[in-house]
Amino acid sequence: MKKNKEPVYYGDYLGLDKLLSAQQPVSPHYGAEAHDETLFIIVHQAYELWFKQIIHEMRSILGLFRAENLPDEALMTVVHRLQRIVTIQELLNHQIDVMETMTAQDFLEFRDYLVPASGFQSIQFKEIEISLGVKRDKRIAFDQASFYNRINDKDRAYLESLEEQPDLFERVDAWLARMPFLETQDFSFWKHYERAIEEQIERDRAIVESNTLLSDEERVQELAELENTRENFAALFEPERYQVMRDEGRVRLSQKALQAALFIEMYREEPAFNLPYQVLNSLVDLDENLTIWRYRHAMMVQRMLGSKIGTGGSSGHEYLKRTTEKNRIFADFMNLATYLLPKAALPPLPESVRNSLRRYSV
């Protein structure tokens, strides 16, 4: 057996010669070595290692979603690997604490030597964003401009090729839209559901109107928001109005996908929905952790640079904070909460749906 012929040595297996010779601070070329430049390098290298792992998981997940339908075995793997990405993200959030052991003044000792290198040039991070669904047209204007400059042609070409491929958002949207049970002809169900939501909104209106603690200004604002909710809800079932919401960027999922997601959230205790629910929930965790990381990272940059510009010539934390909310991908699943019903108020599933579920789960 091969392993008898070539016993593996820890250091060779892990390529430690390459790995541990890849820390080349530049400060010694200009004078005394800046002690903290090693930390700066290793923190970023650790990020890149974890980005590679996240990409490894993303590719396998995207591969599984390519299939026409996903059996439970495949969904289990999807959930397991999404949860692994979520666990890695929690580690990346902690890693900011390590970076923050470097003071702003210590950073100044080598900052100028790094010009114009910048975290914006992390191709792996951009690959993660693109393969999740942060495509060019989704970015803020400034970002659309800057996303593809600052990197060399080879890297740009690679990322642009990724833009052509289906991303996780699109795969999940298509998977949801395909769900068979949506074809139910049982209109009484949607009617029942619509009525229940109307009642919920009326209860909320009563809350606002009877709340003597609210200022008039607040009351007006809340009632307007309720109207807003009512209209958004109505739009869920009217293709044209839904399209308007979508064009305005108030929702990103296709109408069929959003309806399926709503279904899964509400009836998640149906065995057939258990795994789909875990998929949606993992995507919300992933989106939340990425957003928290963006926000913490922006604060760390502010702490390091104040309002000074970054080595890449970007305005640092202001820019980063602008992208925090804008670059969210799966926020629609969070916003579903707006349209949920308490278990007790749920209309019983029509037989036609139960049947398609049974077929679906086999």
Added chain:
Amino acid sequence: MKKNKEPVYYGDYLGLDKLLSAQQPVSPHYGAEAHDETLFIIVHQAYELWFKQIIHEMRSILGLFRAENLPDEALMTVVHRLQRIVTIQELLNHQIDVMETMTAQDFLEFRDYLVPASGFQSIQFKEIEISLGVKRDKRIAFDQASFYNRINDKDRAYLESLEEQPDLFERVDAWLARMPFLETQDFSFWKHYERAIEEQIERDRAIVESNTLLSDEERVQELAELENTRENFAALFEPERYQVMRDEGRVRLSQKALQAALFIEMYREEPAFNLPYQVLNSLVDLDENLTIWRYRHAMMVQRMLGSKIGTGGSSGHEYLKRTTEKNRIFADFMNLATYLLPKAALPPLPESVRNSLRRYSV
């Protein structure tokens, strides 16, 4: 000895009869008990316990700052207790993970029963904000209106009395402004410092202009920001212009306090500055953790309610996100990074300052 007369029993000492009988879910009054209401209650009670601990530390810290000058012993205690608050804040951030084990649908089972109760009614949280320095005039318009309604008269009266008292921001500002070494008449020092900063800004300009990777739009923007930095810096030494910056809310510290903070940051390795530096650094940690908590809390609310209004009739996460940046207190210390110099570029401390430092540290 008393302890021989009355041996202490764990449960009595901790008042467990009171503590563990304070969980009174309301859902049973309306039907079946909602299993997760207990979690909802205990999560909020745990917050209130920790808020009480934070207030306990805040009061002792404010008490210490009341003194005309703070000897090293007092500063050590201040740092120790600020760091304890920071450690508690990290726990509060983790606590959001526990709350998020409750799904939006499970929350719906008892949400309506809580109306119009709301986290906005946490008097202890408001006390923490006020005693840190989030005073009425610092709040966003909407918040100024809402901060004092929704709570009963007794609570309002208590909080308004707190508004009259000096808060931590004011105490720290006064402590910094008092620092003796600022009276130095050695103008050559400030000149030297000003020149060094000018050079830094020129280097940054070179970075931007030589950075072929920037789009014209970006270059224009960055150069404008550099001009901005230059003016802000100049304003540090011109009382009138500083006052303008302050009126515009671009800086909150008094001019003398900001200069002292800059001094401490740059010369923090002077033994006499070690503890003052630890104080400033702890305040930045505290401000950062509170801001992260606000942001994570806003996301958790979005996850629980979508765009639905909260039980207190507030629009939930939108409002909360608006306050995240607005309610920061010690951001000026973070922004100091803009005006720091690398150790090598620091002008040597003038003898007049060294002397006042020696006096100061005794």
Added chain:
Amino acid sequence: MKKNKEPVYYGDYLGLDKLLSAQQPVSPHYGAEAHDETLFIIVHQAYELWFKQIIHEMRSILGLFRAENLPDEALMTVVHRLQRIVTIQELLNHQIDVMETMTAQDFLEFRDYLVPASGFQSIQFKEIEISLGVKRDKRIAFDQASFYNRINDKDRAYLESLEEQPDLFERVDAWLARMPFLETQDFSFWKHYERAIEEQIERDRAIVESNTLLSDEERVQELAELENTRENFAALFEPERYQVMRDEGRVRLSQKALQAALFIEMYREEPAFNLPYQVLNSLVDLDENLTIWRYRHAMMVQRMLGSKIGTGGSSGHEYLKRTTEKNRIFADFMNLATYLLPKAALPPLPESVRNSLRRYSV
């Protein structure tokens, strides 16, 4: 509707009058208040709040396991609530960081006043241990003696009544032992499995013998352990020998339960095993977090008291470290790894099992 009649107020709903008046430091009765006694009280009260939440989840989980068979809906709830306990445990582990902001010397300022109160008197913690499965006969001798003294009669009576009731370990053991697919008469399967394990052990023997890096002492030891593994494995299928292992405390699960657990671990990608696998995995997480907490807690006590005795008259960290491994409950599930096979080496499931699985999952 009731909520219109009685609007809920945040502070009343959370019983803050009780909750926030339950901190009664004793140091003021003996002299100056010890500043950190409040921290000491609040840390322990926060623990008790979370213990109450864990007990709330434990009771609902034990209730679900009382049923003759658990449909997928019930298993989903079990997994969800076990995972919530795990999330709370992670919070309790972080809470030790807060306690450690109190120095040993600061503790000395009020330690003597607490005598003989002790954490050993936390009835809720003992309830959690008992309901998980740390029953009297499972404890170390010293602990068997001490577990029930130091507490008053009422508390002792309550805990002793709990000892009579089935605990989670017993419920899970019975649930596993009941699994229908174990009745398969297809002996070829077990034969196949046995052969595969034998091969695995032989590969391990080759590893040890061919490993030139091992000292003779090590090689002898490893080969002995391999023999040990072989015998343990054989015992899995021979009731008498299994009973011996169990009597010696090398395994705690019943033979049928262990076999079922092995099955579930190996074939967890069978849809019918997905939820049972998540149950086992959550129990391992729970056991691991409790063990880590015990260990960290023991270190914290050492840091606070050195080798001094605790206020309850116990020898502190030495005792606590002794219980860390001894009080583990679900270690058998971790040790299953010893008998797992790579997916590729798994014998195909016999038809008889597939059928019972199908029945089982409906």
Added chain:
Amino acid sequence: MKKNKEPVYYGDYLGLDKLLSAQQPVSPHYGAEAHDETLFIIVHQAYELWFKQIIHEMRSILGLFRAENLPDEALMTVVHRLQRIVTIQELLNHQIDVMETMTAQDFLEFRDYLVPASGFQSIQFKEIEISLGVKRDKRIAFDQASFYNRINDKDRAYLESLEEQPDLFERVDAWLARMPFLETQDFSFWKHYERAIEEQIERDRAIVESNTLLSDEERVQELAELENTRENFAALFEPERYQVMRDEGRVRLSQKALQAALFIEMYREEPAFNLPYQVLNSLVDLDENLTIWRYRHAMMVQRMLGSKIGTGGSSGHEYLKRTTEKNRIFADFMNLATYLLPKAALPPLPESVRNSLRRYSV
């Protein structure tokens, strides 16, 4: 300036070509790639990156301790860098969560291919242990044998050369033993201190004897431990008896160093002791985090292998758990708590000591 001549590119600066080409799974050489082998490689590579950073800090800290006396500036740097190591350790502890997303069965898919590679071959980890103070003679017998086999000659030679050099424990011991104030001739001070400790022990005896909740067995045990404490304490001041304690491995610090540490702990609010106290405290944090990591790592191995032997032919978690307590380095500082006095009971510092402190702190 150089940076104008050669603009730095992010990927080149971080050596990403080397770094991201160092993941070479071996499973593809034997059949299908095992998906999780990439995770296994990257987790270990991330550890090695952080080990390199810890070594970078350790070397600078050891360098600073080489000086005859350490001015406050140097101690500030020592504390800052020790705290950075502590922050990295917290990250390494979190990293175990990522590793645990790999199941035992998934590991089996490639485990055999790695033989006989093993984490015991991490030279950087061994360097960290040696430079902290885990020298050959400090190890458990089994470990003394195994520490230096399993690695190639070059690596062994390197580690053996490290054994010759002074480690952090020795440097800290010497630094403490040198402290000038220990030369005080004011015997009344030690008398006062001794009397205060005697009183403390008598109070503890009263606690034990008056504690009706203790079983006789417990009472006997506790009183014996008290006698033990009394003798250990007496030994602190009698060179011969201290040497006995040290030979028995009950204490590791030299007598003078231990006395100095006691002094610093008790009088840490003396400005001159502030930084030395932070050094001791950071060393305790470091020791605690390393110990927790060892324990968690042992549990992770148990979860992955059960009682199976590791790929390096070691018995896995049993061995690892044996080393957890044995390899502690700075436990003496934790155990100091045994001999502390409450601030109120502290004898006033003799003038002779105050004077030497003043000299010391300048």
